[in-house]
Amino acid sequence: MNHVYQEGRDFAKAYIAPYTDLTDRESRFPQESFRELGEQGFLKLLIPEEYGGLGKGLEEHAQACLAFAETCSTTALCYMMHNVAVMCLVTHGSGDLKKKIFTDIIENGKFLALAYSEFGSGTHFYITEMTAEVDGEYTTFNGKKSMVTSASYASYYLVLAPSIEEGKINNWVFPLESKGLSFELSEWQGLGMRGNSSCPMHIDHVTLDSSHRIGAEGSGQEQVFNVVAPFFITGLGAIYSGTALHMYEIAAGHAANRKYPDGSTLSNIETIQVHIGNIYKQASAAKAITMEAARAGANGEADALAKILSARIFASEAAIECGRLAMRVGGGKAYNKALPLERLLRDAYAGQIMAPSADVLSVWLGKALTGQMIP
Ligand SMILES: Cc1cc2nc3c(=O)[nH]c(=O)nc-3n(C[C@H](O)[C@H](O)[C@H](O)COP(=O)(O)OP(=O)(O)OC[C@H]3O[C@@H](n4cnc5c(N)ncnc54)[C@H](O)[C@@H]3O)c2cc1C
Structure with missing residues (x-):
């Protein structure tokens, strides 16, 4: 993919435009478009070539988001969040975590979301009130995220939670199937971006081992x-x-x-x-x-x-x-x-x-x- 903006525009006309109206009218997540985003390589835009991705960066990210938004802002927004989450893994993820998730994106068309904002801290999303109790290799999480775009459709959710280091935070990957993870889909009643599925996420005693933490302790x-x-x-x-x-x-x-x-x-x-x-x-x-x-x-x-x-x-x-x-x-x-x-x-x-x-x-x-x- 050498001309991301033009290829993104062509893609949007063929695979995003047909669903744009329904996405808004029925508050429907653009699943068909996301399937094609995987098929045609856009989900792996920022994944390094050594992992089978296209190895692109900030400029191509901006070009793809711009091109998609010229047809459908909702699809572009959900896609943008995926790319941001991928970049956290690219820069800070362990080799094993990258291999597992990047393979799932490339081979199975899976995508990622950001579960950062909370009801309390609102726009200051890097301040988290959720709890994280560490017991050896495992951490148990409790809390609630307020607006999670692509909720229940994405396969992995990046979650900011407190670190054991005072005043610091961690960035974790929660797989969709984690026990104790649930979504309040009916709570998404957005004025616009209606296909986003940006609803609350409940984290009720979700336990993960430390391989799910992105980067060193306290690097959030x-x-x-x-x-x-x-x-x-x-x-x-x-x-x-x-x-x-x-x-x-x-x-x-x-x-x-x-x-x-x-x-x-x-x-x-x-x-x-x-x-x-x-x-x-x-x-x-x-x-x-x-x-x-x-x-x-x-x-x-x-x-x-x-x-x-x-x-x-x-x-x-x-x-x-x-x-x-x-x-x-x-x-x-x-x-x-x-x-x-x-x-x-x-x-x-x-x-x-x-x-x-x-x-x-x-x-x-x-x-x-x-x-x-x-x-
Ligand atoms: C379509 C959509 C999709 C979203 N998707 C996601 C997602 O995928 N993941 C995620 O984590 N979050 C997501 N969010 C949540 C979003 O990023 C914000 O966290 C959320 O909108 C904050 O809402 P709030 O009512 O708590 O804002 P509040 O924090 O109550 O802020 C209300 C107003 O006060 C202003 N304000 C507050 N503090 C200050 C300050 N110090 N200086 C100046 N102005 C201030 C704000 O700018 C805002 O206009 C999404 C939001 C929308 C609208």
Whole structure:
């Protein structure tokens, strides 16, 4: 896979688009699309070549998320979480854990999810209230995660839990079939991203041996800030850029095709032209800043963090603004769901509140630029 963005767009048209409407209308997880994501190699995008993967990095991750979101934000979001979890294993997993899980992804089309947020700590997802009691080789976990995208569909869940080292956390892999793991599927009633299955996960005396811990004891924070943050935050930038571009495509197409009795179209009206221009401007800028952030991040450049934070904040706000303008262009037809714009606007609203939220990241960006400590 050498042209991930273009191949991702082609894939999305063939294997994501047919399910996008149902995904939203019936709050249905895009299982068929995920089966094909496995078949056609996208689930192994970030798995190193030595394990049979494609060995790609942050830039290709962003390209795939962008390409998928130009067709379906929900599918792109679930896919993005999988890639982030894979990266934790790539960078910190033991050889045995990588072999087991990467083989399952490549040969059986399995995928991963992130079970980090809790009801108490909310957007500050790296603060965990769950308990982890160690007894020799085994650890028994109790607690509840609040919103787990791909819940019950993913085969492995990355879970942040307290370490035995005071004030530190660990990143664990919970297999779906772990005894004591359950999901409250009916609790996912999202405004948008409706196919996500982002519901609570109950952890009731789940016992795992230490081979399920990713990395050294107490290395959870390091993984959150060095791996999860860049891949997750850049991934969100790509998803909301793709959502905004999708809005542009639909609004511009509608303006060109909507005819008045005198034969003129919406596109002939100057105000509509200005709206379309503003949507295009913001969507293109979101894409450009996100791809530049991914490039800077992949090359370890000094200002990569500031670029990544800026891209994610800008793209999630741009998607909401593009949706507002696109709904105006779409008129009553868009309002009455003849166009998918209202769905895209609902999807876009997830952007500003997903952890770390746009507000929290705005504070982090200011701190990064003024040389202050980020928590
Ligand atoms: C579609 C969707 C999918 C999700 N999927 C997952 C998933 O797969 N895994 C997962 O772990 N979590 C997931 N989440 C959860 C998400 O990442 C957040 O943890 C969750 O939305 C926080 O909700 P809350 O009501 O507890 O927010 P709160 O923490 O109560 O925050 C409420 C508001 O206050 C603001 N705020 C809070 N503290 C500060 C601060 N210090 N400075 C500035 N502003 C602040 C926040 O930005 C937010 O706007 C998902 C959320 C959504 C919407």
